[in-house]
Amino acid sequence: MTRRISKKPSRGKANLTLLRRISDAEIARTSPPALADLPDDFWDEAAVIVPGPKQAISLRVDQDVLDWFRNSGPRYQSRMNGVLRSYMSAMRRRRPKTRARTA
Numbered sequence: 001m002t003r004r005i006s007k008k009p010s011r012g013k014a015n016l017t018l019l020r021r022i023s024d025a026e027i028a029r030t031s032p033p034a035l036a037d038l039p040d041d042f043w044d045e046a047a048v049i050v051p052g053p054k055q056a057i058s059l060r061v062d063q064d065v066l067d068w069f070r071n072s073g074p075r076y077q078s079r080m081n082g083v084l085r086s087y088m089s090a091m092r093r094r095r096p097k098t099r100a101r102t103a
Contacts, residue, residue: 054081
């Protein structure tokens with residue numbers, strides 16, 4: 001039996017009843033090809049990371065940047081945060097820690 005899975009975003013709320021009924025075969029059939037050949041130990045060192053609280057700010061960005069993120073779908077602000085976090089992590093790996101300046 002083939003179930004119809006909605007492509008409409010759920011605003012971050014998963015339908016747990018539906019997810020519990022989906023078989024492993026259906027998950028494999030509907031998964032992106034890039035996930036098909038993951039090694040068995042792929043998730044062995046995975047860790048759950050609980051996001052911390054967010055700080056509301058006012059941020060000025062170029063119009064084309066904002067349009068690009070908005071056009072990529074719902075939760076564009078979360079994706080922008082993810083890009084900034086990725087940049088921050090990369091910069092921390094590249095540069096040695098420096099102490100904050102004191103007056």
